[in-house]
Amino acid sequence: MNNIKVLIVDDEEPFRRLLKNELSRKGFITDTAEDGNVALDKITSSDYDVVLLDIVMPELDGLEFLRKLRPDPSSPSVIVLTGRATIDTAVEAMKQGAFDYLTKPYRLEELVVVINKAFEQRKLIKEHRFLKDELSKRELPDRFIGRSPHIKEILSLIEKISPTDSTVLIEGESGTGKELIARYIWQLSKRNSKPLIALNSSTLSEHLIESELFGHEKGAFTNAFQVKHGLVEIADGGTLFLDEIGDMPLQVQAKLLRFLDSGEFRRVGSNKTLMADVRIIAATNKTLELEVERGSFREDLFYRLNVIRIHIPPLRDRKEDILPLAEYFLEKYSRKLSKKVHTLHSVVKERFLEYHWPGNVRELENVIERGVILCDTEELGPEHISIPEIPHSASKKPLLSLDELEREYILQVLKHTQWNQTQASRILGIDRKTLYLKLKRYGLKK
Numbered sequence: 001m002n003n004i005k006v007l008i009v010d011d012e013e014p015f016r017r018l019l020k021n022e023l024s025r026k027g028f029i030t031d032t033a034e035d036g037n038v039a040l041d042k043i044t045s046s047d048y049d050v051v052l053l054d055i056v057m058p059e060l061d062g063l064e065f066l067r068k069l070r071p072d073p074s075s076p077s078v079i080v081l082t083g084r085a086t087i088d089t090a091v092e093a094m095k096q097g098a099f100d101y102l103t104k105p106y107r108l109e110e111l112v113v114v115i116n117k118a119f120e121q122r123k124l125i126k127e128h129r130f131l132k133d134e135l136s137k138r139e140l141p142d143r144f145i146g147r148s149p150h151i152k153e154i155l156s157l158i159e160k161i162s163p164t165d166s167t168v169l170i171e172g173e174s175g176t177g178k179e180l181i182a183r184y185i186w187q188l189s190k191r192n193s194k195p196l197i198a199l200n201s202s203t204l205s206e207h208l209i210e211s212e213l214f215g216h217e218k219g220a221f222t223n224a225f226q227v228k229h230g231l232v233e234i235a236d237g238g239t240l241f242l243d244e245i246g247d248m249p250l251q252v253q254a255k256l257l258r259f260l261d262s263g264e265f266r267r268v269g270s271n272k273t274l275m276a277d278v279r280i281i282a283a284t285n286k287t288l289e290l291e292v293e294r295g296s297f298r299e300d301l302f303y304r305l306n307v308i309r310i311h312i313p314p315l316r317d318r319k320e321d322i323l324p325l326a327e328y329f330l331e332k333y334s335r336k337l338s339k340k341v342h343t344l345h346s347v348v349k350e351r352f353l354e355y356h357w358p359g360n361v362r363e364l365e366n367v368i369e370r371g372v373i374l375c376d377t378e379e380l381g382p383e384h385i386s387i388p389e390i391p392h393s394a395s396k397k398p399l400l401s402l403d404e405l406e407r408e409y410i411l412q413v414l415k416h417t418q419w420n421q422t423q424a425s426r427i428l429g430i431d432r433k434t435l436y437l438k439l440k441r442y443g444l445k446k
């Protein structure tokens with residue numbers, strides 16, 4: 001079986017039956033409709049890849065059907081298959097978005113080839129849409145900078161494991177470059193001709209995560225007006241990046257585990273098992289062992305993900321990387337902002353090396369970007385950079401608890417930004433919601 005779902009639309013019953021039999025024998029999943037209206041109904045309630053369409057039919061004919069079909073990658077590809085062919089109808093059908101045009105009597109082998117092509121094309125269009133979305137989010141591919149032993153080790157590991165299909169787990173604090181590493185692995189992989197498709201578990205509700213990941217049937221829940229393809233289907237043959245996997249709800253974790261073990265999944269609201277071949281790269285800023293102990297992460301899933309583990313240390317633990325990164329960002333933002341800032345003042349270098357970088361590389365990047373905006377000379381000086389002074393109490397009293405330190409530090413940053421929370425969250429390298437939660441937790445108010 002090839003899992004391609006074909007809907008045969010023709011008003012002549014014997015023809016439908018013949019074609020259905022022939023195509024089923026060739027491994028297609030087939031269904032039939034006797035005219036355009038019935039076909040449109042069937043399409044909204046099920047999910048066909050290809051429609052074989054007759055043109056002359058009593059109720060809604062083929063051309064009208066094509067006009068009513070949504071010009072959307074989620075609609076099936078249409079192959080017109082008709083006896084009374086004229087050049088005009090052929091041209092018209094192609095204009096209305098038909099994929100190809102064959103005349104009856106058809107040659108089965110030829111028809112099978114065209115169906116397969118139509119199926120492949122539809123898959124490509126769907127992937128292309130994702131790729132475009134992804135590309136518009138990013139500009140040039142970023143380079144991965146670092147010369148510390150940690151990073152060198154990570155890079156050589158990546159070169160070894162990227163061409164394999166094994167699951168990768170990337171850990172690191174916020175802003176350490178987990179997503180960049182995921183993209184790098186994907187670029188070096190055999191699957192790089194297909195897009196890297198991402199799902200972030202921390203930004204979606206439990207119920208949305210499952211339907212994003214595995215799709216849903218029409219009517220699976222309120223507002224499920226259409227069949228939705230899950231990301232595992234869209235990523236079939238490619239790679240899926242599961243960001244913030246530590247935030248994935250337990251119920252979805254169970255389904256993910258099943259998928260990882262067998263490649264099998266079900267859309268929400270369906271009891272039909274589907275298959276997809278997907279490489280998983282997962283990332284988290286949590287320590288999954290602790291989440292396992294706490295009961296918020298499945299132990300079996302943890303072991304299943306933990307095949308190849310890449311831990312990116314915080315920037316403060318790999319000080320050798322600070323200046324190369326700073327210089328890299330200096331060039332990047334000079335180019336982007338059409339400036340000529342090429343060097344770092346020695347005081348800036350010193351302060352960068354001393355600083356704790358709680359927001360890691362992202363914080364460094366933000367500091368440099370802002371500096372380049374402010375700087376009108378060739379050298380970035382201390383007056384252009386705004387990293388908060390390290391709280392004195394913290395350096396004098398090493399017995400401060402982690403929470404106290406965090407509270408103290410957040411307070412410093414807020415004072416520094418005159419309580420501008422957007423700016424503060426950028427410096428801290430966390431999002432505004434996280435900052436808000438921390439303010440509440442520590443009882444911090446202006």
Ligand SMILES: Nc1ncnc2c1ncn2[C@@H]1O[C@H](COP(=O)(O)OP(=O)(O)OP(=O)(O)O)[C@@H](O)[C@H]1O
Nearest residue numbers: 142143144145174175176177178179180285361362
């Ligand atoms: N080694 C590096 N070389 C160049 N740029 C880097 C490096 N590490 C991180 N960056 C840059 O720092 C920023 C943050 O990196 P990224 O988004 O990959 O972090 P993350 O670990 O996924 O963070 P979060 O946990 O907040 O999602 C990005 O702009 C990324 O390009």
Ligand SMILES: [Mg+2]
Nearest residue numbers: 178179243283
């Ligand atoms: Mg990330």
